[in-house]
Amino acid sequence: MEKVTMADVAKEAGVSKSTVSQFLNKRYEYMGEKTRRKIEAAIEKLGYQPNYIARSLKQKRTSMVGIIVANIVHHFSTEVSRAIEDFFHMYDVHVIVCNADDDPKKEKRYIEMLRAKQVDGLIIFPSEHNHELYESMVKEGYPVVFVDRKVESLDACSVITDNTESTYRAIMNLIEKGHRNIAFAVQPLTVSPRIDRLKGYKKALKDAGLEINPDYIVEADIPELKWKLGQLFSSAKKPTAIFAANERVFLAVMEFIKEREIKLGKEMELIVFDNIPFVHLLEAPISYIIHPAYEMGKKAAELLYEQIQGEDIAEKKFIFPSRLV
Amino acid sequence: MEKVTMADVAKEAGVSKSTVSQFLNKRYEYMGEKTRRKIEAAIEKLGYQPNYIARSLKQKRTSMVGIIVANIVHHFSTEVSRAIEDFFHMYDVHVIVCNADDDPKKEKRYIEMLRAKQVDGLIIFPSEHNHELYESMVKEGYPVVFVDRKVESLDACSVITDNTESTYRAIMNLIEKGHRNIAFAVQPLTVSPRIDRLKGYKKALKDAGLEINPDYIVEADIPELKWKLGQLFSSAKKPTAIFAANERVFLAVMEFIKEREIKLGKEMELIVFDNIPFVHLLEAPISYIIHPAYEMGKKAAELLYEQIQGEDIAEKKFIFPSRLV
DNA sequence: TTTTAGCGATAAATCGTTTTAGTTTCCAGT
DNA sequence: ACTGGAAACTAAAACGATTTATCGCTAAAA
Numbered sequence: 001m002e003k004v005t006m007a008d009v010a011k012e013a014g015v016s017k018s019t020v021s022q023f024l025n026k027r028y029e030y031m032g033e034k035t036r037r038k039i040e041a042a043i044e045k046l047g048y049q050p051n052y053i054a055r056s057l058k059q060k061r062t063s064m065v066g067i068i069v070a071n072i073v074h075h076f077s078t079e080v081s082r083a084i085e086d087f088f089h090m091y092d093v094h095v096i097v098c099n100a101d102d103d104p105k106k107e108k109r110y111i112e113m114l115r116a117k118q119v120d121g122l123i124i125f126p127s128e129h130n131h132e133l134y135e136s137m138v139k140e141g142y143p144v145v146f147v148d149r150k151v152e153s154l155d156a157c158s159v160i161t162d163n164t165e166s167t168y169r170a171i172m173n174l175i176e177k178g179h180r181n182i183a184f185a186v187q188p189l190t191v192s193p194r195i196d197r198l199k200g201y202k203k204a205l206k207d208a209g210l211e212i213n214p215d216y217i218v219e220a221d222i223p224e225l226k227w228k229l230g231q232l233f234s235s236a237k238k239p240t241a242i243f244a245a246n247e248r249v250f251l252a253v254m255e256f257i258k259e260r261e262i263k264l265g266k267e268m269e270l271i272v273f274d275n276i277p278f279v280h281l282l283e284a285p286i287s288y289i290i291h292p293a294y295e296m297g298k299k300a301a302e303l304l305y306e307q308i309q310g311e312d313i314a315e316k317k318f319i320f321p322s323r324l325v
Numbered sequence: 326m327e328k329v330t331m332a333d334v335a336k337e338a339g340v341s342k343s344t345v346s347q348f349l350n351k352r353y354e355y356m357g358e359k360t361r362r363k364i365e366a367a368i369e370k371l372g373y374q375p376n377y378i379a380r381s382l383k384q385k386r387t388s389m390v391g392i393i394v395a396n397i398v399h400h401f402s403t404e405v406s407r408a409i410e411d412f413f414h415m416y417d418v419h420v421i422v423c424n425a426d427d428d429p430k431k432e433k434r435y436i437e438m439l440r441a442k443q444v445d446g447l448i449i450f451p452s453e454h455n456h457e458l459y460e461s462m463v464k465e466g467y468p469v470v471f472v473d474r475k476v477e478s479l480d481a482c483s484v485i486t487d488n489t490e491s492t493y494r495a496i497m498n499l500i501e502k503g504h505r506n507i508a509f510a511v512q513p514l515t516v517s518p519r520i521d522r523l524k525g526y527k528k529a530l531k532d533a534g535l536e537i538n539p540d541y542i543v544e545a546d547i548p549e550l551k552w553k554l555g556q557l558f559s560s561a562k563k564p565t566a567i568f569a570a571n572e573r574v575f576l577a578v579m580e581f582i583k584e585r586e587i588k589l590g591k592e593m594e595l596i597v598f599d600n601i602p603f604v605h606l607l608e609a610p611i612s613y614i615i616h617p618a619y620e621m622g623k624k625a626a627e628l629l630y631e632q633i634q635g636e637d638i639a640e641k642k643f644i645f646p647s648r649l650v
Numbered sequence: 651t652t653t654t655a656g657c658g659a660t661a662a663a664t665c666g667t668t669t670t671a672g673t674t675t676c677c678a679g680t
Numbered sequence: 681a682c683t684g685g686a687a688a689c690t691a692a693a694a695c696g697a698t699t700t701a702t703c704g705c706t707a708a709a710a
Contacts, residue, residue, distance in 0.1 A: 005666055016690045021668060032688060052441045053387065054666035057378050057695050064421075064442075075602075078403065085424070092438065096389075096419050099410070113417065116377045117389075254606055277400075277602050281579055284608070330696055341660045346698060357658060379696035382665050 004046045013042035024050055056118065064094045065304060066114035068107055070125040070148070070191075072099040074247050076275050076293050077125065080147060083297025084123060091305065093120070104129035115142075121304045126151050128191055143307035145300045150192040157303040159318045161291045163193050163273075166322040167200025170271050170289055171243065173324065175208045179241040179269065183232060185218045185225060185253055186245035197245050197273055213237075225252040226259075233260065240268065247274040273322075289322045296320050329371045338367035349375055381443065389419045390629060391439035393432055395450040395473070395516075397424040399572050401600050401618050402450065405472060408622025409448060416630065418445070429454035440467075446629045451476050453516055468632035470625045475517040482628040484643045486616045488518050488598075491647040492525025493532075495596050495614055496568065498649065500533045504566040504594065508557060510543045510550065510578055511570035522570050522598055538562075550577040551584075558585065565593065572599040598647075614647045621645050 010017045056062045069077045100107035104127045121143030138156045146158040220228045244250040250272040265285035273289040335342045348364045381387045394402045425432035429452045446468030463481045471483040545553045569575040575597040590610040598614040
């Protein structure tokens with residue numbers, strides 16, 4: 001089964017493999033009308049299906065690209081991936097999505113495996129611990145695009161959001177509404193978006209002439225987050241607003257709020273920095289900072305595609321503005 | 326760049342390609358201690374990375390499988406896909422996810438492309454129009470597993486939910502609560518889950534001795550759904566409960582409810598048949614029938630893996646029970 | 651001393667394409 | 681009739697691994 005090869009087709013049609021190959025690559029100028037017909041008939045008769053693996057080996061292109069996502073549980077990642085898939089679908093390029101799970105080792109392994117599989121390029125949501133690896137790829141001229149997180153001092157394509165500025169605007173907005181005690185909930189400050197969002201928070205407070213209370217900056221892994229929030233809310237100066245630095249933090253905060261039976265909108269204002277699906281169905285008055293995930297994915301895909309095509313890229317760094325809703 | 330091949334390693338180490346190959350495949354018994362060292366050193370020195378494409382060509386295995394999803398916008402699909410990816414990750418098998426977008430032509434093209442790429446197997450959320458294709462694959466002995474939708478009269482592996490029974494229970498539950506006018510909102514009845522869910526609905530009404538009012542069965546594509554619901558709600562006997570047959574219908578219904586400012590829980594009860602992310606954050610009293618998506622994906626992956634390994638499968642059809650929450 | 655056995659290593663065929671460098675055919679133009 | 685050259689087609693060498701059959705060698709068995 002499934003063993004009919006180009007040689008079989010050639011024999012059946014009474015021509016050489018080369019001609020069949022030409023046919024498959026639609027270079028019809030190189031053959032006469034009747035041979036073309038014969039080949040068509042032979043393919044039909046034998047039910048021949050070309051083997052792309054063999055072709056890839058020769059052509060050194062696989063028509064596959066890889067995405068290495070820092071953590072697939074973020075809705076943002078899936079939106080970006082979807083955009084990338086949609087884009088590459090136009091070119092019959094398949095996409096392999098890998099979830100690094102915020103683990104640099106896993107990330108490295110994936111990068112190596114995908115490259116061993118000869119994917120034509122990589123889109124990476126980078127962790128912060130494989131700089132040398134990124135660098136070697138870039139230096140080598142291997143097509144890569146980085147998304148969501150900054151990779152310092154690397155002359156590579158990247159697509160990110162204006163984390164600091166968006167957060168700044170959001171916090172300013174809260175301050176204008178009269179909030180003075182604003183908590184900032186975030187996972188450990190290991191990657192650039194979190195750091196940049198905190199920068200925006202601090203800058204806003206400073207510009208508004210408010211002092212920065214370190215107690216209000218709740219930095220913890222998800223499992224400990226609720227507990228830390230509990231501590232903060234048991235203290236004297238309860239916050240009147242919380243900024244959740246991403247989707248996962250948001251979920252933890254929401255659980256916390258439900259447990260404590262805090263009334264959103266009345267007692268507490270909440271802002272999240274991330275795209276949350278179905279958020280418009282929630283009745284609670286929550287504000288969101290949403291990234292233009294689809295556009296970012298599309299841009300990343302374009303940048304990768306151009307690299308694969310060997311074009312050189314004029315503008316490598318793209319910063320997309322987020323929007324407060 | 327990146328052109329260092331096995332031959333280079335062999336030359337560097339002063340051995341033959343064969344030995345290097347043995348080394349790479351960890352068949353150390355076939356070589357002496359010192360040669361092993363030399364090869365290790367040579368690989369290290371040259372920064373050799375094996376080319377899996379070449380290996381795949383010879384071995385006729387690619388360590389890749391494909392998933393063809395009917396429609397990626399369903400959260401259920403992504404959950405199942407995730408489970409499949411998690412499973413295959415254990416075996417270093419990569420997964421390519423393709424979105425057929427409910428279009429049989431697209432589905433067919435994907436199946437052919439993935440097979441041309443020599444993926445080792447396929448997990449398919451089948452549309453209802455490629456029976457011959459499915460059949461030929463199954464007959465050929467090519468590893469396939471069907472998910473979510475039934476493929477009649479095909480002796481192939483499949484993993485589905487008990488659509489009829491779960492719907493029956495949910496509707497019965499509504500009836501027990503006193504509802505008599507229950508609407509059933511659904512997309513066109515083209516695929517088995519929708520048909521089976523409707524069956525459950527009808528059976529429940531019949532068993533409860535209620536008559537089936539065809540006006541309450543709102544069958545329409547998503548764009549027309551709101552409009553049709555509007556018609557129904559303008560009529561004399563407004564329903565007091567709605568059963569949304571899947572996630573997309575649910576979204577349309579929710580929009581409708583919001584626009585009409587209908588109060589969920591008081592004026593109207595709502596049940597959805599699908600996994601909705603973040604549903605626990607909604608305050609509205611909605612019931613859900615959730616599929617054990619992760620388990621289903623895992624089972625599908627297992628079934629596929631066993632087929633790929635050439636084992637024969639004792640039990641091919643799996644029906645997972647859904648749960649009303 | 652000869653045979654046997656097994657270890658360590660290798661040459662060469664193979665997988666199914668693409669592509670280069672020809673070769674043959676055929677016909678128009680001189 | 682001969683030539684030049686396009687048109688039509690082909691043989692064979694890649695591509696980078698795996699795998700089979702085999703070989704030389706040494707040490708143990710006969």
